[in-house]
Amino acid sequence: MQFTDTLPTPPDDALSHCNQLIHQIKSEIEQQTDGNGISFRRFMEMALYEPALGYYVAGMRKIGASGDFTTAPEISSLFSQCLANQCKEVLQHLDNASILELGAGSGIMAVDILKRLEHLNCLPEFYYILDISPELKQRQKASLQRHIPHLLKKVIWLDQLPKEGFTGVIVGNEVLDAMPIDWFSIKDNQIFNQHVIWKNDYFAIHPVPAKKTLQQQVEQLKIATFPDSASQQVDYSSELNPNLSAWFNSVNQCLQQGVVLLIDYGYSRKEYYLPERTMGTLLCHYQHRCHNEVLIYPGLQDITASVDFTAVAEAASDTGMEVMGFSNQATFLAASGLEALFMQALQDDPQQQYKLAQQVRTLSLPAEMGERFKVIATAKDFSYPLSGFSLGDQRHRL
Ligand SMILES: C[S@@+](CC[C@H](N)C(=O)[O-])C[C@H]1O[C@@H](n2cnc3c(N)ncnc32)[C@H](O)[C@@H]1O
Known part of the structure; x- marks a missing residue:
């Protein structure tokens, strides 16, 4: 992925799609009579999920070489095979257990997990997929x-989380980072909510003094991260996900017994809200270019924020779930059998040596995905240790 300030111009049909969404967002802004436009969270929600037009619901190709970004399961089946090894460990402790994948992207992770579990003679009862995108x-x-x-009969697509009674593993790779967030800023010790207005034919950021709830949420972060906040001179902006608790509540409600395994890029809270990270973590992906112009090309580009894994752990604990492990991707994959899987793949096809070694490097090196991506596991009514965290459980960092 290239970090850049120059982007290819989208083709005419994409621009026309984008203009429809711009028009819709602009209308919503104009309906607000206080002149404060809409919150950035609402802008991000519309840009990504507006019915028929949002990035994740419209028909454009997003993931893979011809899309905007690539992900670990797209890079190598070794990633999904490691996850399958971890799933097996959970499935074999439970009766009639299934897998539920959230945000399954191109479907390649489901393919590789099911293939591996078939090889291990440990297929789940069902493999459910919940995805918001009709195209995907x-x-x-x-x-x-x-x-x-031959395994298609095992796979069931869902439109929403089951209300209750799910037993097994709920797994999601890069799903949390796509949730709309509150973008806040701090200036002269005052907390603002970043809003979006329409000005001189463009969307523009318009900070509005934060309402009480956001103010309290940010103050809590400040207590943890800026004990010396009074002397903080620089403007600071960052994000938080106000929907995480509600989301975890529904996951908890759906889960009767088993494990939730989430992989994403992010940090523990202490690292997320470092004083020097003054511009937060918002990023956009367009045609394998990475940039931070969040207001351009709504509907055509992905907008993401890194995940505060401490918030994930808190949201899970608040529901009564137990946090079973937290680790970086490299350590989790190593503990889930990456080396043996690599050796096997090499034995199966020695011609692929360079390609496979390159895949392992991308998944594991600290400068690639190894450190920035984290894995967290939470569990309900399940107390067996998970091997994926046996080489380095970093829950103490949360
Ligand atoms: C960044 S992609 C990751 C895809 C895939 N997991 C991978 O690793 O290649 C995010 C995925 O989450 C889906 N998604 C986004 N919001 C969702 C939601 N609220 N519920 C379910 N799926 C969602 C998108 O449609 C997309 O498939």
Whole structure:
């Protein structure tokens, strides 16, 4: 991924799609009579999820070489095979257990997990997929049909989380980072909520004094991270996800017994809100370019924020779930059998040596995905240790 300030111009049909969404967002801004426009969270929600137009719900290709970004399961099946090893450990302790994948992207992770579990003779009862994107659902179906037609009967697509009674593993790679966040700023010790207005034919950021709830949420971060906040001179902006608790509540409600395994880029709270990270973590992805112009090309580019894993752990604990492990991706994969899987793949196809070694490097090196990506596991009514965290459990950092 290239960090850049120059982007390729989108083709005409994409621009026309984008203009429709701009028009819709602009109308919503104009309906606000106080002149404060809409919150950035609402802007991000519309940019990513507005029915028929948002980035994740419209028909454009997002993931993979011809899309905007790539992810670990797209880089190497070794990633998903490691996850499958971890899933197996959980499944074999439970009766009639299934897997539920959140945000399954192109479907390749489902393919590789199911293939590996079949090889291990430990297929789940069902493999459920919950994805918000109609385009990606179609891609997932095509991918599963192409690679594992004989296992298609195991796969069920859902439109929402089951209300209750799910037993097994709930897994999600890079799903939390796509949730709309509150973007706040701190100036002269006052907390603002970043809003979006329409000005001189463009969207513009318009800080509005934060309401009580956001103020309290940010103050809590300040207590933890800026004991010396009175002397803090620089303007500071960052993000928080106000919906995490509600989201975890519904996950907890759906889960009767088992483990939730979430992988994403992010930090513990202490690292997330470092005083020197004065511009937060918001990023956009367009055609494998990474930049921070969040207001341009709504509907055409991905907008993401890193994950505060301390907030994830707190949200899970508040529901009564137990946090079973926290680790960086490199350590988790190493503990989940990456080396043995690599050796096996090499033995199966020695010609692939360079390619496989490159994949392992990308997944594991600290400067690539190894350190920036983290894995967290939470559990309900499940107390067996998880091997994925046996080489380095960093819950103390949360
Ligand atoms: C960054 S992609 C990651 C895809 C895939 N997990 C991977 O690693 O390649 C985010 C995925 O989450 C899905 N998604 C976003 N918000 C969601 C939500 N609220 N519920 C379920 N899926 C969601 C998107 O449609 C997309 O498939």
